Amino acid sequence: MKFIRQTLESFRFAWQSLRSNILRTTLSLLGVTVGIFAIIAVFTLVDSLERNIKDSLSFIGDKVLYVQKWPWTFDNDFQWWKYFQRPEPTYTEYKFLTERLENAQAVVAMDFKGRVTIKNGNNSMAALIQGTTLxxxxxxxxxxxxxxxxxxxxxxVARNVTIIGSDVAENIFPAQDPIGKRFKINGLNFIVIGVQKKKGESILNVGGNPDIKCLIPYGAFAKMFHSITPSIDIVVKGYDSDEGLLELESEVRGLMRTRRGQRPLQEDNFAINRPEAAAQAISGIFSVLTVAGWVIGGFSILIGGFGIANIMFVSVKERTNIIGIQKSLGAKNYVILFQFLFEAILLSLVGGLAGILLVYLLTFIQLGTLELQLTAGNIILGLGVSSVIGVLSGIIPAFSASRLDPVIAIRAK
Structure with a gap:
């Protein structure tokens, strides 16, 4: 009980000291504020980007393989002239894979056509049309x-039915229930059988904005748009394990090479793309941003930490006489140590809270499709770093104050 009372008293002394020197307190916490702001702002930006990109990738699937003409490359050595000569994947190849693949959960053929005019009476808009299989x-x-x-x-039977996005429903059927109603896609009548939930455009816009999309059966899509050069994306869904996906990739590669009659030493004339590769490439950028945030914020926090340590030494010097009186009245060394250590930690925490508040205000800024969110994890990180800086900055001044001889301290001026 006595320990708790003395600890609370030490906390009260620390608070009174900070209040009595507002200007000095404000100047000393600026470094910590800037440092915490830099670190947490970068972490918030990275987390928001990663969340947005993962939402984007959810529309191209998880544990899936894309059989396409062009590879998804993320380096400067893109040999486009070689890939340009490759044949496009076809619906016949999709049927071939569907009938023979043993390790796939699902095989899908799909294709897109952008900026297609859709109409319902006087209402019209440019939509993204996607043909797909079941x-x-x-x-x-x-x-x-x-x-x-x-x-x-x-x-x-390639029936003219469609599942529309939320923006399509709002623009083509304003103030109406679109289910069961007809509208024209590229001049042909289609019946609405479903409406997707509003998703919003993502930062990557992978697969197109679903809110302006009309999903239709692939056969209906092919009749409208594949009269000249039929080509598709073939998407193969694997099982949840990475080992299973690797086996599936090998199986798809073997079947595609067999279908296209390629010799053993010939290079693949198709690409097998994985969304995880895109995510890994982007994760590398996130790592660089995170390191940059720690470096920039670290220098600011280092300066702030030295500032707090300097202020604490000054505070010990100013209150040496009071420390002597306290110790002569029976105050233990740990009471004096806690008193100054609490002051340093409190000072650092106030700076950290100010930095976190600035990041919170930053989340109200509109950045297009990117929505910034300050997470509880980042708040805890900011407060944790602030506390550590407070301890490191205040431990030496606090220890020196606790070791003062009461007789010599009382005589100090």
């Missing part, structure tokens, strides 16, 4: 808000 909802996120998904029969 298992598309197994490889990608299709959140249905109203209506339903495609049936096998609708896909097989």
């Amino acid at each position: 298992d598309y909802n197994r490889i990608s996120d299709v959140p249905i808000e109203a209506g339903r998904y495609f049936t096998q029969q609708e896909i097989d």
Whole structure:
């Protein structure tokens, strides 16, 4: 009980000291404020970017392989002339893989056509049209808000039905329930069977903005847009383990080479792309940003830490006489040590809180499709770093104060 009372008294002394020297307190915490702001701002930006990109990648699937003409490369050595000569994947190859793949959960054929005019009476807009096969909802996120998904029969007979995005519903059917209603895509009538939940445009915009998208059966898409050069993306869904996905990739590669009649020493004339590769490449950028945040913030915190240490030495010098009186009245060494250590930690925490507050205010700034969010983890990190800086900056001045001889301290002027 006595220990708790003395500890609280030490905390009260520290608070009174900081209040009595407002200007000095403010100047000394600026370094910590700038440092914590730099670190937490970078962490908040990186976390927000990563979350946004993961949301984008959810629309191209998880544990999936894309069989395409062009590879997803992330270096400067992009030999486009070699890839340009490759044949496009075809619907026949999709059927071939569907019939023979043993390690796949789902195989999907799909293609896109952007800025296609859709109309309903006087209402019109430019939409993204995506033709796909039945298992598309197994490889990608299709959140249905109203209506339903495609049936096998609708896909097989290429019926003119569609699942529309939220912006399409709002612009083409204002103040109406679009389910069961007709509108024109590229001059042909389509019936709305479903409406997707509003998602919003992502920072990567992978697969296009789902809010302006019309999903239709692949057969209906091919009749409208594949009269000249039919080509598709083939997407293969694997199982949850990385080992299973590697086996599936080998199986897809073998079947595609067999289908295209390639010799053993010939290079693949197709690409097998994985969304995880894109995520890993982007993670490298995040790592650089994180290190940069620690370096920039670290220098500021270092300066702030020296500032707090300097202020604490001055504070010990100013209160030497009071320390002597306290010790002569029976105050233990740890009481004096806690008194100055609490002051340093409190000073650093105030600076850290100010930096976190600035980051919180930063989250209100509109950055297009990027929504900044200050997470609890980053707040705890900021307060934790501030506390550590307070301890490191105040421990030596606090220890020196606790070791003062009471007789000599009382005589100090």
